Amino acid sequence: MKILKTKSLSIGYDNKTVVSDINVMLNEGDIIALIGPNGAGKSTLFKTFSTHIKPLGGKIELFGKDLMSYSPKERAKLLGIVLTERPDDMFLKVFDVVAAGRYPYTGMFGKLNEKDEKEIKESLELVGVNNLIDRVFNTLSDGEKQKVMIAKAIAQNTPVIMLDEPTAFLDYPSKIELFSLLKKLAKEQKKAILFSSHDLELMLRYTDNLWIISKNQPFAAGQSSELLKSGTIQKYFGLKDADNEYLLKENL
Amino acid sequence: MKNKRITIGILGIIILGIVLFALNLFVGSVMVPFEDIFKVLLHDNTDKTLSVIIFNYRLPQALTALLAGAALAVAGLLMQTLFRNPLADPSMLGISSGASLGVGIVILLTGAIYGAAVSSFGWWSTIGVSLAAFIGAVLVLFVMLAFSSRMKNMTTLIIIGLMIAYLAGSITDILKFFSLKEDIHAFVIWGMGSFSGVGTSKMPIFAISIIIGLISTFFLSKNLNILLLGEMYAENLGLNIKKNSVIIILVSGYLTAIVTAYCGPIAFVGLAMPHIARFLFKSSDHRLLIPATMLIGMDMALFCNLIARMPGFDGNLPINAVTAFIGAPVVISVIMKSKK
Numbered sequence: 066m067k068i069l070k071t072k073s074l075s076i077g078y079d080n081k082t083v084v085s086d087i088n089v090m091l092n093e094g095d096i097i098a099l100i101g102p103n104g105a106g107k108s109t110l111f112k113t114f115s116t117h118i119k120p121l122g123g124k125i126e127l128f129g130k131d132l133m134s135y136s137p138k139e140r141a142k143l144l145g146i147v148l149t150e151r152p153d154d155m156f157l158k159v160f161d162v163v164a165a166g167r168y169p170y171t172g173m174f175g176k177l178n179e180k181d182e183k184e185i186k187e188s189l190e191l192v193g194v195n196n197l198i199d200r201v202f203n204t205l206s207d208g209e210k211q212k213v214m215i216a217k218a219i220a221q222n223t224p225v226i227m228l229d230e231p232t233a234f235l236d237y238p239s240k241i242e243l244f245s246l247l248k249k250l251a252k253e254q255k256k257a258i259l260f261s262s263h264d265l266e267l268m269l270r271y272t273d274n275l276w277i278i279s280k281n282q283p284f285a286a287g288q289s290s291e292l293l294k295s296g297t298i299q300k301y302f303g304l305k306d307a308d309n310e311y312l313l314k315e316n317l
Numbered sequence: 318m319k320n321k322r323i324t325i326g327i328l329g330i331i332i333l334g335i336v337l338f339a340l341n342l343f344v345g346s347v348m349v350p351f352e353d354i355f356k357v358l359l360h361d362n363t364d365k366t367l368s369v370i371i372f373n374y375r376l377p378q379a380l381t382a383l384l385a386g387a388a389l390a391v392a393g394l395l396m397q398t399l400f401r402n403p404l405a406d407p408s409m410l411g412i413s414s415g416a417s418l419g420v421g422i423v424i425l426l427t428g429a430i431y432g433a434a435v436s437s438f439g440w441w442s443t444i445g446v447s448l449a450a451f452i453g454a455v456l457v458l459f460v461m462l463a464f465s466s467r468m469k470n471m472t473t474l475i476i477i478g479l480m481i482a483y484l485a486g487s488i489t490d491i492l493k494f495f496s497l498k499e500d501i502h503a504f505v506i507w508g509m510g511s512f513s514g515v516g517t518s519k520m521p522i523f524a525i526s527i528i529i530g531l532i533s534t535f536f537l538s539k540n541l542n543i544l545l546l547g548e549m550y551a552e553n554l555g556l557n558i559k560k561n562s563v564i565i566i567l568v569s570g571y572l573t574a575i576v577t578a579y580c581g582p583i584a585f586v587g588l589a590m591p592h593i594a595r596f597l598f599k600s601s602d603h604r605l606l607i608p609a610t611m612l613i614g615m616d617m618a619l620f621c622n623l624i625a626r627m628p629g630f631d632g633n634l635p636i637n638a639v640t641a642f643i644g645a646p647v648v649i650s651v652i653m654k655s656k657k
Binding site for chain 1: 654
């Protein structure tokens with residue numbers, strides 16, 4: 066099922082276009098890696114999708130309706146984000162952070178009912194950190210924090226989850242663990258997942274679908290094997306023959 | 318287990334508040350014997366002087382301290398969460414300085430224009446001073462509102478607040494230069510802060526204004542909690558950041574303006590009390606922090622008032638001299654702890 070679609074979307078700040086003419090689609094169960102060098106516009110695209118900034122041109126459709134036409138509360142139930150930014154508070158507990166995901170569903174004083182409590186616990190279980198529920202968020206490791214933020218997005222119960230650089234501060238085993246978690250979410254919960262990274266090799270190894278964003282090239286999207294075969298990746302990342310041989314030898 | 322801890326904590330703060338309130342009634346330059354307090358309160362006494370001291374002076378003063386303490390403390394809590402800065406409070410946004418400027422204009426200019434000290438205008442002077450403080454505070458508030466709706470960066474806003482405070486302060490200093498001696502004296506006295514300015518006649522309006530502000534803060538608790546995750550997350554969870562900031566600034570500014578108008582600019586209560594509440598309950602949940610901060614603010618104000626009124630000081634010790642002694646160490650320890 067089609068969830069999100071862009072039509073000749075232009076993104077940027079104050080009429081300074083960063084990337085233009087983006088035509089992509091996000092379907093149920095998709096996992097897509099948004100890849101590109103730092104400063105190419107990955108965060109700008111994320112901020113546009115989360116409506117923190119407005120699109121400069123074109124359109125974003127979420128379930129066939131213009132993304133900007135939803136009310137903030139409605140949108141909060143459709144699209145959840147996980148950023149590199151972390152809550153920084155001395156006493157904020159893991160439970161509180163995940164409970165924040167229930168904000169769009171609770172009443173005036175934010176009182177959690179049994180269903181909310183259940184969703185919070187299940188989200189923590191799904192990412193495998195239910196043992197951390199009473200810990201203070203600030204005392205966790207980077208990997209644990211990342212998982213708790215993902216649990217927040219799961220508790221938010223949205224069909225789309227977008228993660229900005231989720232592997233950035235993780236060690237290698239944690240990165241692999243994160244990929245299998247995202248795959249599980251896409252497969253079992255039918256979520257559409259978009260995440261960004263600048264780690265090309267890792268993405269080629271573990272993901273099938275790529276969106277490539279680059280400063281001087283048009284926005285590209287497709288299966289990683291095809292993009293590799295057609296030479297698009299080599300061209301976009303300015304790879305030399307030696308790198309190319311390595312990629313082909315490793316059969317990525 | 319956790320709930321029990323919270324209940325005991327809240328009860329402890331309330332009991333301490335009751336004790337401090339009682340002490341406020343019978344400690345002062347005239348010591349009222351303990352058993353006489355009840356006689357006076359139950360209208361069962363013949364001593365007219367005691368009755369006047371308690372009903373006309375000490376009871377309104379204690380009530381003022383109670384309400385002002387709660388208002389300033391919770392206003393500080395709102396600002397700290399909004400700016401995600403442990404050192405934010407309404408005085409940092411220039412609101413207290415705006416109020417001071419308003420008061421300065423009335424007290425200092427009437428003398429320069431009419432050639433008579435404002436205190437000689439009697440009853441009108443207190444109304445004029447209160448109104449001026451309120452106008453000054455609200456004016457600064459709207460300037461800050463204009464800035465806050467145009468920029469999302471909270472650090473910039475605090476710097477603008479500090480600059481407005483400096484500007485208001487220097488205008489006040491220029492006014493002082495042209496003013497009568499007795500006016501400057503009156504202004505300096507007001508600036509020291511006191512809970513004795515409200516009295517019985519103005520108590521109903523003061524109390525109602527403060528209580529409305531206090532109640533409205535409870536409706537902000539859900540949004541304040543969500544703000545702790547950071548603005549981008551809060552926005553993604555459906556919070557309208559601009560509208561929410563405007564409401565929080567309005568409520569905390571309103572509370573500060575009223576207290577400053579009646580009691581003078583009182584420092585440190587707004588800054589320090591929220592930290593005591595957080596550390597006492599080890600919580601970030603505003604549904605708990607809002608009432609806890611109010612109650613601790615009440616205790617603090619009652620305690621400071623008691624110290625300022627101790628027999629040796631004859632009621633002349635400025636409240637600000639006392640609040641700084643308690644507030645400054647709290648702020649320093651918070652900074653030390655958070656840097657670890």
